Amino acid sequence: DGHDGSGQETRMTRLDSAIRRLTAQRDLLDWAAQNVGPAGLVLEIGLGNGRTYDHLRAKLPGREIHVFERSPAAHPDCYPPEGYLIVGDLFDTLPPFIERHGRGSAALIHIDIGSGDEEANRSLARRLSPLLEALLQPGGILLGDRAFDMPSCRDISAETKVPEGRYFVYRRAA
Amino acid sequence: DGHDGSGQETRMTRLDSAIRRLTAQRDLLDWAAQNVGPAGLVLEIGLGNGRTYDHLRAKLPGREIHVFERSPAAHPDCYPPEGYLIVGDLFDTLPPFIERHGRGSAALIHIDIGSGDEEANRSLARRLSPLLEALLQPGGILLGDRAFDMPSCRDISAETKVPEGRYFVYRRAA
Numbered sequence: 458d459g460h461d462g463s464g465q466e467t468r469m470t471r472l473d474s475a476i477r478r479l480t481a482q483r484d485l486l487d488w489a490a491q492n493v494g495p496a497g498l499v500l501e502i503g504l505g506n507g508r509t510y511d512h513l514r515a516k517l518p519g520r521e522i523h524v525f526e527r528s529p530a531a532h533p534d535c536y537p538p539e540g541y542l543i544v545g546d547l548f549d550t551l552p553p554f555i556e557r558h559g560r561g562s563a564a565l566i567h568i569d570i571g572s573g574d575e576e577a578n579r580s581l582a583r584r585l586s587p588l589l590e591a592l593l594q595p596g597g598i599l600l601g602d603r604a605f606d607m608p609s610c611r612d613i614s615a616e617t618k619v620p621e622g623r624y625f626v627y628r629r630a631a
Numbered sequence: 632d633g634h635d636g637s638g639q640e641t642r643m644t645r646l647d648s649a650i651r652r653l654t655a656q657r658d659l660l661d662w663a664a665q666n667v668g669p670a671g672l673v674l675e676i677g678l679g680n681g682r683t684y685d686h687l688r689a690k691l692p693g694r695e696i697h698v699f700e701r702s703p704a705a706h707p708d709c710y711p712p713e714g715y716l717i718v719g720d721l722f723d724t725l726p727p728f729i730e731r732h733g734r735g736s737a738a739l740i741h742i743d744i745g746s747g748d749e750e751a752n753r754s755l756a757r758r759l760s761p762l763l764e765a766l767l768q769p770g771g772i773l774l775g776d777r778a779f780d781m782p783s784c785r786d787i788s789a790e791t792k793v794p795e796g797r798y799f800v801y802r803r804a805a
């Protein structure tokens with residue numbers, strides 16, 4: 458790490474860092490697909506360009522995956538089927554979703570919503586935590602691009618092989 | 632390739648494909664940094680978010696790197712120094728650049744300007760080819776995200792280890 462093969466120590470570039478981030482995402486989604494409980498919804502929070510949604514649906518064929526996004530702008534072939542894209546701000550869309558599907562209805566939540574603004578990210582994570590926690594079933598898994606504050610969940614990041622600090626993994630107590 | 636370790640054949644997802652593309656870019660830029668001639672300009676055409684520019688400048692310390700971009704919108708820390716960012720459409724900015732620096736002034740050109748529109752991409756490549764060819768010094772290298780039509784150059788993609796069709800590599804005859 459940090460060596461270029463010429464014996465020179467080199468810094469991590471933005472290209473290196475993008476590759477690391479995407480690889481960590483993939484490793485973690487693959488891990489989750491192997492470890493998710495057999496029943497329960499899968500939630501993709503933040504569609505973005507649809508890359509991780511596309512990966513999840515490929516690795517979890519037959520599972521119901523609901524996707525939340527404020528302003529959909531994904532690759533045309535990365536949209537969920539009719540009825541599975543929930544458009545709007547999370548604070549407007551998550552509460553009625555919980556009403557509809559019930560507390561503890563989700564086996565797996567993947568949430569990747571970070572913007573460049575760290576202060577905004579922290580506040581968003583704090584306000585989202587109780588909603589996400591309510592959705593997780595006992596033993597349910599949450600993968601996030603940041604830390605969440607969910608008292609009934611354990612941080613199990615160390616059980617996955619993803620480099621520390623890249624991603625956060627929680628499991629709700631059974 | 633295409634196996635997930637469970638014995639199941641799986642399709643390549645958009646996440647897989649993004650990782651492949653960025654990895655090919657990095658491998659190729661690293662290869663070019665080892666193989667570029669000792670003198671001559673380096674041109675980054677299409678700044679984008681600045682990832683490949685950041686990689687190039689890290690691997691080629693001390694080299695002059697000019698960057699061309701129509702609408703700059705990179706990470707704030709991925710901008711070239713004063714005077715090295717040439718803003719505008721390539722068909723407006725490349726001809727005066729050739730006037731100023733001379734034909735055959737470039738040792739390495741990296742061009743990554745593709746959009747989602749394949750027809751537009753092909754036409755762009757066709758029209759850019761003579762300008763890029765004029766800029767390359769004898770033995771100069773061009774890395775492109777698509778094929779270019781430069782009669783004085785050989786396609787040397789096979790000499791690099793990058794998977795076929797991902798990137799195109801040309802060397803101008805000496």
Ligand SMILES: C[S@@+](CC[C@H](N)C(=O)[O-])C[C@H]1O[C@@H](n2cnc3c(N)ncnc32)[C@H](O)[C@@H]1O
Nearest residue numbers: 677678679680681682683700701720721743744
């Ligand atoms: C795919 S991005 C480059 C990404 C970059 N290699 C990176 O790793 O971040 C392509 C860029 O080329 C620029 N571009 C496309 N056509 C152009 C033109 N005709 N003149 C100038 N810039 C152009 C776009 O504005 C865009 O920022």
Ligand code: NI
Nearest residue numbers: 458459460466
């Ligand atoms: Ni090192």
Ligand code: NI
Nearest residue numbers: 632633634640
């Ligand atoms: Ni295969």
